[in-house]
Amino acid sequence: MTSTGKLSKDKPAKAEPQPRSVRVVLLALMIAMLLAMLDNMIVGTAMPTIVGELGGLEHLSWVVTAYTLATAASTPIWGKLGDLYGRKGVFLTSIVIFLIGSVLSGMAQNMNELIGFRAIQGLGAGGLMVGVMAIIGDLIPPRERGKYQGMMAGVMALAMIGGPLVGGTITDHLGWRWSFYINIPLGAVALIMITTVLHLEKKDRSKVKVDYLGAGLLTVGITAIVLVTTWGGTQYDWSSAIIMELIALGVVALIGFVVVQTRAPEPIMPLHIFRSRNFTVMSLIGFVTGFVMFGATLFLPLYQQAVQGASATNSGLLLLPMLLAMMVISLIAGRVTTNTGKYKIFPILGGGLMVVGLYLLSTMDTDTSRLTSGIYMAVLGAGMGFLMQITMLVAQNSVEMKDMGVASSSTTLFRTLGSSFGVAIMGALFTSRVQNEMAASAHAAGQGAPALQSAQLDAASLAKLPDAMREAYQHAVAVGTHASFTLGAAIAVIAFAAAWFVKETPLRGAAPKPAATDGAAPAAAATATADGKVSQSA
Numbered sequence: 279m280t281s282t283g284k285l286s287k288d289k290p291a292k293a294e295p296q297p298r299s300v301r302v303v304l305l306a307l308m309i310a311m312l313l314a315m316l317d318n319m320i321v322g323t324a325m326p327t328i329v330g331e332l333g334g335l336e337h338l339s340w341v342v343t344a345y346t347l348a349t350a351a352s353t354p355i356w357g358k359l360g361d362l363y364g365r366k367g368v369f370l371t372s373i374v375i376f377l378i379g380s381v382l383s384g385m386a387q388n389m390n391e392l393i394g395f396r397a398i399q400g401l402g403a404g405g406l407m408v409g410v411m412a413i414i415g416d417l418i419p420p421r422e423r424g425k426y427q428g429m430m431a432g433v434m435a436l437a438m439i440g441g442p443l444v445g446g447t448i449t450d451h452l453g454w455r456w457s458f459y460i461n462i463p464l465g466a467v468a469l470i471m472i473t474t475v476l477h478l479e480k481k482d483r484s485k486v487k488v489d490y491l492g493a494g495l496l497t498v499g500i501t502a503i504v505l506v507t508t509w510g511g512t513q514y515d516w517s518s519a520i521i522m523e524l525i526a527l528g529v530v531a532l533i534g535f536v537v538v539q540t541r542a543p544e545p546i547m548p549l550h551i552f553r554s555r556n557f558t559v560m561s562l563i564g565f566v567t568g569f570v571m572f573g574a575t576l577f578l579p580l581y582q583q584a585v586q587g588a589s590a591t592n593s594g595l596l597l598l599p600m601l602l603a604m605m606v607i608s609l610i611a612g613r614v615t616t617n618t619g620k621y622k623i624f625p626i627l628g629g630g631l632m633v634v635g636l637y638l639l640s641t642m643d644t645d646t647s648r649l650t651s652g653i654y655m656a657v658l659g660a661g662m663g664f665l666m667q668i669t670m671l672v673a674q675n676s677v678e679m680k681d682m683g684v685a686s687s688s689t690t691l692f693r694t695l696g697s698s699f700g701v702a703i704m705g706a707l708f709t710s711r712v713q714n715e716m717a718a719s720a721h722a723a724g725q726g727a728p729a730l731q732s733a734q735l736d737a738a739s740l741a742k743l744p745d746a747m748r749e750a751y752q753h754a755v756a757v758g759t760h761a762s763f764t765l766g767a768a769i770a771v772i773a774f775a776a777a778w779f780v781k782e783t784p785l786r787g788a789a790p791k792p793a794a795t796d797g798a799a800p801a802a803a804a805t806a807t808a809d810g811k812v813s814q815s816a
Contacts, residue, residue, distance in 0.1 A: 300417060306471035307410045308433050310373060313464055314406040315434060317380075317399070318345070319441020324449040324457040331454065332389045340393045343508050348400025350504055350694050351497040356405035357412065357687025358546045361680060362488070365413050366478045370469060372405025377465040384458035399458075411670055411686040416478070420675040420785040422616055430608070430667055435601035489542040495535040496546055502528030503695065507702035511709075547684055556783065557676040557685065559776050561692045563625060564669045566773035568696030570632060570766050571662055573704040574600070574639070577762050578655065584755040585644055586651070599652040600659035607663030615785070621668055622782040628664030629774030633767050635661050640763035643756045644749075665773070669693075675785050700766075707765055708758040715754035 321341075328341075360368040379399025386392035448456045502524045509524075510516050539545040552558050575597065582588040582596050615621045635658025642651055670689055677685040 315437035320445035344397040345400035352404030357683040361683035369409030376402025380461040384455040499531035511706035554676040560673040565696035568693035569700035572697035573700040600655035603659030604663040625777035631661030632770040636767035711758040719750035
């Protein structure tokens with residue numbers, strides 16, 4: 279509140295941005311957000327074709343891992359740089375780096391080049407989501423931000439549904455290189471719009487000291503964690519020497535990072551933000567939401583293809599019940615938050631519905647209809663809709679304006695790490711159950727190990743198998759799905775329990791009171807100063 283008072287003296291009511299200008303800026307930000315979310319969806323569809331042309335199947339996982347590692351490791355650094363040097367310039371830089379990485383990836387001549395260029399692309403992607411969230415946090419007071427939640431949820435749904443469709447179409451008609459080049463026109467539009475429309479307060483860079491040691495330790499720690507979750511149980515056994523070494527390296531680096539943060543003049547992730555109970559709780563809920571959401575979007579299409587006989591394209595469309603429920607509920611929650619200023623009920627409802635939705639999904643078997651699974655997905659989607667934007671909103675409202683960038687990046691980082699853990703742990707459990715069931719079926723039929731080679735078949739390939747083997751595989755996938763979603767439901771209980779500890783503090787930028795005079799207008803000043811520090815010029 280102290281900073282708010284100071285800002286009100288420096289910048290009176292003029293600081294409040296015009297609604298139309300905010301909408302134009304938001305459109306540009308949504309395009310940038312779409313870039314970050316759409317890329318992996320499109321590239322995932324193109325990967326079989328890329329491997330067919332470039333070779334290097336043994337390095338396939340690194341195309342994804344390099345991007346994920348660079349994104350996760352750079353996320354908190356981008357947030358802090360925005361706080362120190364100014365949001366606009368840092369955000370534009372991240373877009374440029376992402377586009378350079380996209381162009382280079384499209385020009386790659388072998389798998390090693392592609393991996394390196396994807397890492398460059400990932401470095402830029404780390405700043406895209408953080409930049410979007412931090413700029414929205416600066417421009418729009420938390421009380422008013424609910425109006426725009428539906429737009430963000432819509433972009434997410436568009437990326438998840440449209441990504442595979444766009445990726446398949448581009449790969450089939452233009453070639454896989456255009457799955458990277460397609461970022462150029464989108465990125466150019468975002469660059470032009472943000473450069474011309476977004477006007478933020480400039481920062482004084484003369485006294486800035488970057489915490490390079492903290493950034494290095496955090497990068498090492500995050501890299502080790504992501505590698506453990508990526509390699510553990512797949513390329514290396516969980517008890518192997520390299521996994522144990524990575525765990526030890528990650529723990530040591532993160533402990534060192536915490537020590538450095540207590541001494542650095544400008545820490546990358548100032549520990550005082552965790553003194554806010556709401557921020558800590560929302561970080562935990564964000565981690566669990568990432569864990570559950572990416573696990574669900576990974577295993578639901580697999581179940582739909584293997585058990586329900588959907589094509590790869592249709593399995594993406596069959597996620598619509600979950601994604602539409604998420605978008606609609608997010609919009610409703612945002613509107614209610616804006617109109618009432620109340621939000622504690624939403625994390626509780628979201629956590630509860632997530633638990634119920636995941637439990638329902640865990641009951642699916644080989645006889646579950648698409649209608650039934652669609653209803654179950656809608657329940658899960660509604661739970662995530664209550665949580666997706668509320669976690670970021672409450673986290674940002676829990677810190678001072680000067681820490682908006684690190685709050686946004688920290689929340690994004692926890693969600694990213696949650697998704698890494700979710701995909702790895704649920705994936706390891708799923709694979710283990712499928713293999714065990716297939717081995718048991720093969721043993722009972724006297725076929726031996728070769729039946730295990732049927733794992734990961736699509737619907738078309740599955741239809742060519744003998745009836746007994748196809749039924750055995752479908753049963754195994756159903757068992758694996760049950761185990762994965764049961765684990766997800768157990769993890770979601772953590773979010774539901776944590777939600778009860780949210781303290782409903784007033785949102786900055788409360789709706790202005792009517793009949794305010796030109797002279798005083800204290801309520802209007804409060805609204806203006808919530809975004810006055812970084813608001814657009816009229």
